[in-house]
Amino acid sequence: MDFNGPNDVVAALRSADYLADERIGQVVFLANRLDKPVLVEGPAGVGKTELAKAMAAVTGRALIRLQCYEGLDEAKALYEWNYKKQLLRIQADVDHDWDSISHDIFSEEFLLTRPLLEAIRSTEPVVLLIDEVDRVEVETEALLLEILSDFQVSIPELGTMTANTQPLVFLTSNNTRELSEALKRRCLFLHIDYPDAAREQEILNARVPGLSEHLAAQVAKVARSIRSLDLKKAPSISETIDWARTLIALSVEEVDEAVLGDTLHVLLKYQADIEKAAKELTSSPRV
Amino acid sequence: MLGVITGFVDELRASGVPVSMVEAIDAMRAVETIDIGQRVALRETLRATLVKNLRHERAFDTAFDVYFSTVPFPSDPDDRFESPSGGDPGESSGTQAGGGDGERDQQAIFDALLAALAGMDGEALRRSVREAVDRLAGMEPGRPVGGTYYLYRTLRRLDMARLEAELLEALAGDEELTELENRLLREEVQALIEQLRQEIQDEIRRRLVADRGREAVAKTLRRPLIEDIDLMHATTNDLADMEAAIGPLTRKLAARLARRRKRRAGRLDFRRTVRKSLATGGVPADPQFRHPRPHRPEVWLLCDISGSMATFSRFTLQFTHAMATHFSKLRSFAFVDTIDEVTDFFGPGIDFGSAVSRITTEAEVVWLDGHSDYGNSLETFYARYGSQLTPRTTVIITGDARNNYRPARDSVLGDVAKASRALVWLNPEPMAYWDTGDSAMSSYGRHCTSVHEVRTLRQLEDFVETLTLPVGRLPQKA
Numbered sequence A: 001m002d003f004n005g006p007n008d009v010v011a012a013l014r015s016a017d018y019l020a021d022e023r024i025g026q027v028v029f030l031a032n033r034l035d036k037p038v039l040v041e042g043p044a045g046v047g048k049t050e051l052a053k054a055m056a057a058v059t060g061r062a063l064i065r066l067q068c069y070e071g072l073d074e075a076k077a078l079y080e081w082n083y084k085k086q087l088l089r090i091q092a093d094v095d096h097d098w099d100s101i102s103h104d105i106f107s108e109e110f111l112l113t114r115p116l117l118e119a120i121r122s123t124e125p126v127v128l129l130i131d132e133v134d135r136v137e138v139e140t141e142a143l144l145l146e147i148l149s150d151f152q153v154s155i156p157e158l159g160t161m162t163a164n165t166q167p168l169v170f171l172t173s174n175n176t177r178e179l180s181e182a183l184k185r186r187c188l189f190l191h192i193d194y195p196d197a198a199r200e201q202e203i204l205n206a207r208v209p210g211l212s213e214h215l216a217a218q219v220a221k222v223a224r225s226i227r228s229l230d231l232k233k234a235p236s237i238s239e240t241i242d243w244a245r246t247l248i249a250l251s252v253e254e255v256d257e258a259v260l261g262d263t264l265h266v267l268l269k270y271q272a273d274i275e276k277a278a279k280e281l282t283s284s285p286r287v
Numbered sequence B: 001m002l003g004v005i006t007g008f009v010d011e012l013r014a015s016g017v018p019v020s021m022v023e024a025i026d027a028m029r030a031v032e033t034i035d036i037g038q039r040v041a042l043r044e045t046l047r048a049t050l051v052k053n054l055r056h057e058r059a060f061d062t063a064f065d066v067y068f069s070t071v072p073f074p075s076d077p078d079d080r081f082e083s084p085s086g087g088d089p090g091e092s093s094g095t096q097a098g099g100g101d102g103e104r105d106q107q108a109i110f111d112a113l114l115a116a117l118a119g120m121d122g123e124a125l126r127r128s129v130r131e132a133v134d135r136l137a138g139m140e141p142g143r144p145v146g147g148t149y150y151l152y153r154t155l156r157r158l159d160m161a162r163l164e165a166e167l168l169e170a171l172a173g174d175e176e177l178t179e180l181e182n183r184l185l186r187e188e189v190q191a192l193i194e195q196l197r198q199e200i201q202d203e204i205r206r207r208l209v210a211d212r213g214r215e216a217v218a219k220t221l222r223r224p225l226i227e228d229i230d231l232m233h234a235t236t237n238d239l240a241d242m243e244a245a246i247g248p249l250t251r252k253l254a255a256r257l258a259r260r261r262k263r264r265a266g267r268l269d270f271r272r273t274v275r276k277s278l279a280t281g282g283v284p285a286d287p288q289f290r291h292p293r294p295h296r297p298e299v300w301l302l303c304d305i306s307g308s309m310a311t312f313s314r315f316t317l318q319f320t321h322a323m324a325t326h327f328s329k330l331r332s333f334a335f336v337d338t339i340d341e342v343t344d345f346f347g348p349g350i351d352f353g354s355a356v357s358r359i360t361t362e363a364e365v366v367w368l369d370g371h372s373d374y375g376n377s378l379e380t381f382y383a384r385y386g387s388q389l390t391p392r393t394t395v396i397i398t399g400d401a402r403n404n405y406r407p408a409r410d411s412v413l414g415d416v417a418k419a420s421r422a423l424v425w426l427n428p429e430p431m432a433y434w435d436t437g438d439s440a441m442s443s444y445g446r447h448c449t450s451v452h453e454v455r456t457l458r459q460l461e462d463f464v465e466t467l468t469l470p471v472g473r474l475p476q477k478a
Helices: A006-015 A022-034 A048-059 A083-092 A098-105 A115-121 A138-150 A181-185 A197-207 A213-227 A237-249 A257-267 A271-282 B002-014 B021-033 B039-050 B054-068 B089-095 B099-118 B122-136 B148-158 B160-172 B179-212 B214-221 B236-258 B270-280 B307-324 B352-362 B374-388 B411-419 B441-445 B457-466
Strands: A038-041 A062-067 A079-081 A111-113 A126-131 A152-155 A159-162 A168-173 A188-191 B298-304 B330-335 B339-341 B393-398 B422-427 B450-453
Touching (some): A006 A022, A006 A048, A022 A048, A022 A168, A022 A188, A022 B039, A038 A048, A048 A062, A048 A126, A048 A168, A115 A138, A115 A152, A115 A159, A138 A152, A138 A181, A197 A213, A197 A237, A213 A257, A213 A271, A213 B179, A257 A271, A271 B179, B002 B021, B002 B039, B002 B054, B021 B039, B039 B054, B054 B179, B054 B214, B099 B122, B099 B160, B099 B179, B122 B148, B160 B179, B179 B214, B236 B307, B236 B457, B298 B307, B298 B374, B307 B330, B307 B352, B307 B393, B330 B374, B339 B374, B374 B411, B393 B411, B422 B441, B450 B457
Parallel strands (some): A038 A168, A038 A188, A062 A126, A126 A168, B298 B330, B298 B393, B422 B450
Antiparallel strands (some): A079 A111, A152 A159, B330 B339
């Protein structure tokens, strides 16, 4: 699917209930045009992963996801030889000479594809999501470089495999560590921050059915207010959505101090944060 | 356009943002695919291709404003570059008279801004801002200033406090507000005021660029990147920005300290070796070893929190606070002229502000007069805690080593170094100032495993990057 401009992207994403701002629209549009991966960075819970999912939904592509973690290696990310099958193959035909067997067992039939290779080999265009890339060690990052710049994977026994179709690649990072320059250079950079009150209100309206305009506005404003405090973990968008749902379940029409005090634990997950927010928001105002 | 973009890339590089050749080419290619009639589109395209680090966005925004504020875009409102004609015709005829009407003029601008802000009408706001800058900033062509002066001048003459108060009133309506609503409303107003400030600043910048040219303005506006700001003179805002950068850094330090040279393995595992030897007919061909125990680094941080180090110590405490989440075995100590342990103030879940206030009120760091006394602090430290140092402990001391001409008593530091795995000193002063005046850096330094100048975040990064600790000091019998 080709987009004509950033506004196209924003409109398409909106149809998947993902409300993108100008910046997101522009970068995704560029990624699509230039066939470059996008490195999405930002605090937890602002919709980084959601963006990739929404793009998959919008373009009708399959989403291939590689969840990164400490200790991720080639065998889990790229490919692995199915050695059990190889052993069987060798045992199954003892009559053949070694040359033909060794040639045979390093063929595609015995290759176990892992997410990255799968994305490369897919005949249909896909969306490849490499989630929380900051969790892998710096050394492992190098695995990604070839695929990100040339969309190809080199397998010593088979040669180089080039992508059949151009995948749309998203990498997400919570910025817990600095990614290497080499990786960043290959990507477009997109920083998503908490939305402003107006956009958050829109998101709430789109995501939470049955939420009144008035309540959505209040929820968005309270969320902004809480985020301005110095907290261990500021409430994410998903948490404000949860909070809005909670308010509906409790059939609250109006957020007041009592309601806020009772439901703060939906927004905040640390006791110290809850106490702080309760103190700031529900006691006498600062002048 | 090509010329402007290369100039823009140069400016980014000049302000310290690392833009590689590839990225510059990417930016050019990207610009070809977009509708460059759109200001936002161009900005976001350049941002996505040229800036790969959140910390550099501020520099990018400033540079973009300067380089493209005078380039007309079809997407801009038509009257962006017209000089305002002087408000409503009816009004301007009155202002021609001069002197006495200045008041009334100011009032008109004030009202227009208030209405635009209250109605959240961006278009009207921009128009009023242009007029405000026109009338109130008193800009003089050719003066080599960065615009801050004009900004404050405009803001002062606008009477922002009154504007804020009236805006609050206008938005509040007649109803009685609860405290929560009150708070939310105040924040709303603050956001609007901030928007106004931004608009005024943009407008002033635009005029400066038109007057003096891009390069000249860019040069006056260039500010050091957050990683290059001198820690001794950082502002509170800078420190807040740095805090975000410290997190990833401490994680890296944690990884560095935990790393030890790869040894083959642990001790011989006799049982498994014999078991394995059965496969080779009882010949222990493949000796098995125990897994080496993972290395748990113990870090002790000693921070000078005396007055002369105020800004830096706030930074080191931030650093300590961030470290505390990564090392279970972190112990921290604060000293001025004597030392006290402050580990407990940094427990998990305790926020930084309250930790600092507890340290300043509860920790006993002052002994005589509250001037730095490294000698006494270190001696007290060694006497009180020295017996708990182990060959796994890394001791990090942060301070300027300015001893107020008191005896250095540095031999005790040698004892500390002997009892620990490594002793590292981080000094926030430029290396050229070490050993001048009352600085006793070299007497202390000679006992340390290494001494580093850490004036900026970048240097701290370098320190973490290159940190290699002696492995020879691991537990071994003499």
